[in-house]
Amino acid sequence: MPKEKNNLSGRHPLTVITKGSDPYENTLKALDALSLPPLQGKKILLKPNAGRCVPARQGVTTHPQVVAAAIDFFQKVKPATIFLGESPILGVKALDALEKAEMAEIARKKGVCLIDLDERTPFELPIPRGKLVKKLRVCALIKEVDYLVSIPVMKTHMHTGVSLSIKNMKGVLWRREKARLHQLEYAGLKDGEGKALDVAIADMAEVLRPDLALIDGTVGLEGLGPSEGDPKEVGLIVASQDCLAADAVAAYLMGFEPATIPHLRMLSERGVGEINLKKIPIQPTNYAAFRQSFAPPPQKISIQYPNVTVLDCNSCSACLSTTLLFLRRFLPQVPPSFFQDGKLIVGIGKDLQNPPEGLILIGNCTAKHKKKGIYIPGCPPIASSILTRLKEKAKNQKE
Numbered sequence: 001m002p003k004e005k006n007n008l009s010g011r012h013p014l015t016v017i018t019k020g021s022d023p024y025e026n027t028l029k030a031l032d033a034l035s036l037p038p039l040q041g042k043k044i045l046l047k048p049n050a051g052r053c054v055p056a057r058q059g060v061t062t063h064p065q066v067v068a069a070a071i072d073f074f075q076k077v078k079p080a081t082i083f084l085g086e087s088p089i090l091g092v093k094a095l096d097a098l099e100k101a102e103m104a105e106i107a108r109k110k111g112v113c114l115i116d117l118d119e120r121t122p123f124e125l126p127i128p129r130g131k132l133v134k135k136l137r138v139c140a141l142i143k144e145v146d147y148l149v150s151i152p153v154m155k156t157h158m159h160t161g162v163s164l165s166i167k168n169m170k171g172v173l174w175r176r177e178k179a180r181l182h183q184l185e186y187a188g189l190k191d192g193e194g195k196a197l198d199v200a201i202a203d204m205a206e207v208l209r210p211d212l213a214l215i216d217g218t219v220g221l222e223g224l225g226p227s228e229g230d231p232k233e234v235g236l237i238v239a240s241q242d243c244l245a246a247d248a249v250a251a252y253l254m255g256f257e258p259a260t261i262p263h264l265r266m267l268s269e270r271g272v273g274e275i276n277l278k279k280i281p282i283q284p285t286n287y288a289a290f291r292q293s294f295a296p297p298p299q300k301i302s303i304q305y306p307n308v309t310v311l312d313c314n315s316c317s318a319c320l321s322t323t324l325l326f327l328r329r330f331l332p333q334v335p336p337s338f339f340q341d342g343k344l345i346v347g348i349g350k351d352l353q354n355p356p357e358g359l360i361l362i363g364n365c366t367a368k369h370k371k372k373g374i375y376i377p378g379c380p381p382i383a384s385s386i387l388t389r390l391k392e393k394a395k396n397q398k399e
Helices: 023-032 064-075 094-100 104-109 167-172 177-182 196-207 243-253 262-269 317-333 364-372 383-398
Strands: 015-019 043-048 081-086 113-116 123-126 135-138 147-151 153-157 161-163 212-222 230-240 308-312 344-348 360-362 374-376
Touching: 015 023, 015 243, 023 064, 023 212, 023 230, 043 064, 043 167, 064 081, 064 104, 064 147, 064 212, 081 094, 094 104, 094 113, 104 113, 135 177, 147 167, 153 230, 161 167, 161 243, 167 177, 167 196, 177 196, 177 317, 196 262, 212 243, 230 243, 243 262, 308 317, 317 344, 317 360, 317 383, 344 364, 360 364, 360 383, 364 374, 374 383
Parallel strands: 043 081, 043 147, 081 113, 147 212, 153 212, 308 344, 344 360, 360 374
Antiparallel strands: 015 230, 123 135, 153 161, 212 230
16 A cells, blocks of 8 residues: 555564475465454455566466465465556557466466456556656556555566565556656766665555565566566565565575665665665574575676677567567568668667667657668567568568
8 A cells, every 4th residue: 555654664574484394384484474453354455466467476476375375374364355456568468478477377276366467547656755756647546455465486687686575566556556666767866876766666666565575486587577587496485564675585585685776775865764684673683594596687688799889779568578588589580681781780769869770669669760671560579470571571672
């Protein structure tokens, strides 16, 4: 539910870590260790990570057994309603994504209400202390629930370093509002301090934070997260009523110092919460033994494709993921006429400037250059549609 003020109370809630091979039992143990508020008769929203239509257990979406355990745990407190909902990236239907991730069937069997968060008219949420974002369009249900549980996957992110419980809250922003945060510019950052997206996420978290962070580290994702990385079996659950502390602990367990993750550092500097692990009550105390270093996102994706040059100029993760998916699945099928001196040139991102002639332009942000090459509209486009467009173009060229 929306937060009206910062978490400036002196005492920090407990952050619990559980480890084991059974994600269902790990989740129940973590939740049992917390002292949650009375929730009888309340409306509870479980917000997993199911923003893409991807099979379960790949490290991209929340493990279904973590969701199953959360449902069973909260049903015991006799709430009025439990919702399981998502607002995925553009082009993906929420219920399809939840089905593919094996969460929908679990919810139906347990009598939980499946929700496409984008179905209803959003409400506008002001951010009085926002440095870059002054208001957000938020999915309507968020205003009505009493308790919001963020259940992300423990994974790296190509733009924000990590994607955890706070970043997962982008999935309650209405439709194109998620993409808007990637398209903003901010002049108040020095080199190395972060990106405009980091400021936007920190602004969002001023007013929109989960009541409970339940971070799924059963199978995480390393490298090119949030969707094109490599699965990493970790077997951890991190849970806390302090989402910033939970994210800081999870980032540390992934091999990152929390202060190096810009949006976590910014929130700490704003007084929203604590990321200094020495000041956070953590159970068990020997949690450092659970640390496993995740491979960070690579700096350049064209390394994987020696015959491709990707001009990535501040693209969002959706378009970059689409580009990668297109290259991985369809590169061998691209007509040879689109290769210039043996190279396929692809342009993505809102800051693309002076691109060469004949390149492939992916996503709405590149529309201003469409006279220079082959423009593929969408926010993001579907990967297969890029190949279809290229084949149509090649056919017309022959005719």
